[in-house]
Amino acid sequence: xxxxxxxxGIHVFSYLSTKGIASPLRSxxxxxxxxxxxxxxxxxxxxxxxxxxxxxxxxxxxxxMIASDFIDDILRLSYLIHDEEDYDHTLALNPFDxxxxxxxxxxxxxxxxxxxxxxxxxxxDTINGFPCYRNLAGVFQLMDDLVSLSLTIDNLVVxxxxxxxxxxxxxxxxxxxxxxxxxxxxxxxxxxxSTEKGITFVTCGVHAREYSPPELCSRxxxxxxxxxxxxxxxxxxxxxxxxxxxxxxxxxxRAIAEVNQAxxxxxxTRPGCSSSSSRGVDLNRNFPFKWGYPGGSSGSPCSxxxxxxxxxxxxxxxxxxxxxESVFPASQRQNDPGGxxxxxxxxxxxxxxxxxxxxSYGNLIIWPFSYEERYxxxxxxxxxxxxxxxSYNGYxxxxxxxxxxxxxxxxxxxxxxxxxxxxAGFTYELGTSFYxxxxxxxxxxxxxxxxxLMYFAKVSAKPYSLVKGPDVTVLDFPAVVDYLTDPDATISxxxxxxxxxxxxxxxxxxxxxxxxxxxxxxxxPYDVDLNNNGPTFIDLPVxxxxxxxxxxLTIPLSDLIPLLAGPLNGGHTIYAQGKxxxxxxxxxxxxxxxxQNVPSNxxxxxQCPVCVEDPDKAIIGLLxxxxxxxxxxxxxxxANQGVIDAVCALDLVEVATEYSxxxxxxxxxxxPNSTPNPDTITFGLAPGxxxxxxxxxxxSQQLDQLIGTACSLDMNEWFQYxxxxxxxxxxxx
Ligand SMILES: [Zn+2]
Numbered sequence: 001x002x003x004x005x006x007x008x009g010i011h012v013f014s015y016l017s018t019k020g021i022a023s024p025l026r027s028x029x030x031x032x033x034x035x036x037x038x039x040x041x042x043x044x045x046x047x048x049x050x051x052x053x054x055x056x057x058x059x060x061x062x063x064x065m066i067a068s069d070f071i072d073d074i075l076r077l078s079y080l081i082h083d084e085e086d087y088d089h090t091l092a093l094n095p096f097d098x099x100x101x102x103x104x105x106x107x108x109x110x111x112x113x114x115x116x117x118x119x120x121x122x123x124x125d126t127i128n129g130f131p132c133y134r135n136l137a138g139v140f141q142l143m144d145d146l147v148s149l150s151l152t153i154d155n156l157v158v159x160x161x162x163x164x165x166x167x168x169x170x171x172x173x174x175x176x177x178x179x180x181x182x183x184x185x186x187x188x189x190x191x192x193x194s195t196e197k198g199i200t201f202v203t204c205g206v207h208a209r210e211y212s213p214p215e216l217c218s219r220x221x222x223x224x225x226x227x228x229x230x231x232x233x234x235x236x237x238x239x240x241x242x243x244x245x246x247x248x249x250x251x252x253x254r255a256i257a258e259v260n261q262a263x264x265x266x267x268x269t270r271p272g273c274s275s276s277s278s279r280g281v282d283l284n285r286n287f288p289f290k291w292g293y294p295g296g297s298s299g300s301p302c303s304x305x306x307x308x309x310x311x312x313x314x315x316x317x318x319x320x321x322x323x324x325e326s327v328f329p330a331s332q333r334q335n336d337p338g339g340x341x342x343x344x345x346x347x348x349x350x351x352x353x354x355x356x357x358x359x360s361y362g363n364l365i366i367w368p369f370s371y372e373e374r375y376x377x378x379x380x381x382x383x384x385x386x387x388x389x390x391s392y393n394g395y396x397x398x399x400x401x402x403x404x405x406x407x408x409x410x411x412x413x414x415x416x417x418x419x420x421x422x423x424a425g426f427t428y429e430l431g432t433s434f435y436x437x438x439x440x441x442x443x444x445x446x447x448x449x450x451x452x453l454m455y456f457a458k459v460s461a462k463p464y465s466l467v468k469g470p471d472v473t474v475l476d477f478p479a480v481v482d483y484l485t486d487p488d489a490t491i492s493x494x495x496x497x498x499x500x501x502x503x504x505x506x507x508x509x510x511x512x513x514x515x516x517x518x519x520x521x522x523x524x525p526y527d528v529d530l531n532n533n534g535p536t537f538i539d540l541p542v543x544x545x546x547x548x549x550x551x552x553l554t555i556p557l558s559d560l561i562p563l564l565a566g567p568l569n570g571g572h573t574i575y576a577q578g579k580x581x582x583x584x585x586x587x588x589x590x591x592x593x594x595x596q597n598v599p600s601n602x603x604x605x606x607q608c609p610v611c612v613e614d615p616d617k618a619i620i621g622l623l624x625x626x627x628x629x630x631x632x633x634x635x636x637x638x639a640n641q642g643v644i645d646a647v648c649a650l651d652l653v654e655v656a657t658e659y660s661x662x663x664x665x666x667x668x669x670x671x672p673n674s675t676p677n678p679d680t681i682t683f684g685l686a687p688g689x690x691x692x693x694x695x696x697x698x699x700s701q702q703l704d705q706l707i708g709t710a711c712s713l714d715m716n717e718w719f720q721y722x723x724x725x726x727x728x729x730x731x732x733x
Contacts, residue, residue: 036102036111039262059093085302132442134218142247147160166315167269195528200354205247208268209261209434211435216358220453221245232590236575273306282307285410288321305409325421346422359430365426368382372408455500472578491555497511497547512581512584517576521563521573522572568605570595577589
């Protein structure tokens, strides 16, 4: 018996049965059976060869699916019927006669489960019976706690934004809740290095009854904040991406789902269905891309997949969209994403940003397209990416034309983020139940997914390209290097094109031999200095032709020290990456080490002019050789005025007679009738209506004076300024 569990927002009740869908012949009552109360689980068996028929696809789009399983040549659709009205609605849509069967066994288990008293000693910020899951209040509190905590962590930025209101709050400001986004990023680059950050955007809780996703979002936020400054890889990730988390995307629905498990509340709470318990819009069918595409959602306000009256009609959805559009660069959008550009890929060298919508359940990794089963323009990148994610959590690949893909869903989150914003957009289905118990959460869901989420953020700068490159699977460097006892240090790096690419089979992007293994120190490969130069890389020898290569190199400290930033004695970071023979560079992995006992006669390297705020004037740094010197703005302005004064003092009559007016200098003169100097290039200065010229010689004299003034400053004077107030903006300008 072949058993594959699937679907799309839609899932298997493993807490009800573990599991073994029974044989199609097991005891079941007919649809006339009314001895059981709602909610009930029904099933409908469809011959596999009919599963893609249009009327069946349309029927499935209306269902609150909980599982679809292949049993030999039968596809068994299991779905939840909430109440009498839901039943009548579904029956009317059912294209089959007499083929809606109450699953007595599963329904009885469901009722037993709902009736089982939960732990009454709940913490007030968790869901009753589930001490591992923060409730709405607990998640909102966590956001505030992380913002406060970040104020105590150097270079970490955590900010909470109110990005809109839930439906109930738009009706009555005393009800409902705000939609919040939490932004987490690092600002820990050495002074005067800069980087173009990736964007990592994650939504949780779009479907209210899915208990584990907001908690996974919360745990990941905690892991990022707690790891910053402690774990070099997390520090490197946050310094190079902005993480945007919407932990509770549907607070109105969540408020019901947390206290009423029998409601299986999925949607928001907008009225419109005659049965109040079935009201609401499915937020994951309300996004604008391919909204309402036939067979991927329902037009019935009572359906669990009701798409709403218009694209982005729901305030929760428009809040997310408005915020997302402010975060992702407009420059990478396509003109006609749903039309002429539908199959046009986003360029893999320049497109930034990843998106993940976390749902439960089904242990699935889903990617576009699903409005209909169709490959998207970036399918190879998505497929390569999904296999990397699968190597961490083991979930089934559920993109188009994968065995775990079955039915369409339109107006969904990931397709909007992909096609309208360019982000590599995925959906996860965590775990095995809407209400996965805490041991499942702690031991499986939490444990399996945090490393994959870190990978997710790590490739956010260039997702479609980085996922095709090899991964650094081992990075070894001594934790402590002592200048007095260690003349050199040995680095060992393993790079693999296929180790973090999960099967089935070897995917096309994971079969290349390793071409390059390299590292940089204190400067991440994506960083540039004030002159727009990236780091100096040190290459390790690649001595074998293989998809996985381990290499070592012993480096004299005298070669390492010139590459370091900041004080030599102290912490430093190594960034490693590999490249495959197709030219794809993989994500960066970081580790740290401490250098100690460097004698004080070896000066600390100077990366750029470090400017210090002058209480009275802005200060501009000049770099002369390896020494940084400083002049105040006032001194520079005075010197500049000196140049102007000197030029203005020139006798124009003398200039006019001394130089031949026939020798024009159109390139350097503003006024073509001006008088050039045949020996030197002249520069024009224009004080007032007169065009006046100075020779190069004169200007360079003045500049020498200026530098002389700066260099003659007493360096000790700088200690009077607070070194923590650095003004690199002034420096670079
Ligand atoms: Zn869902």
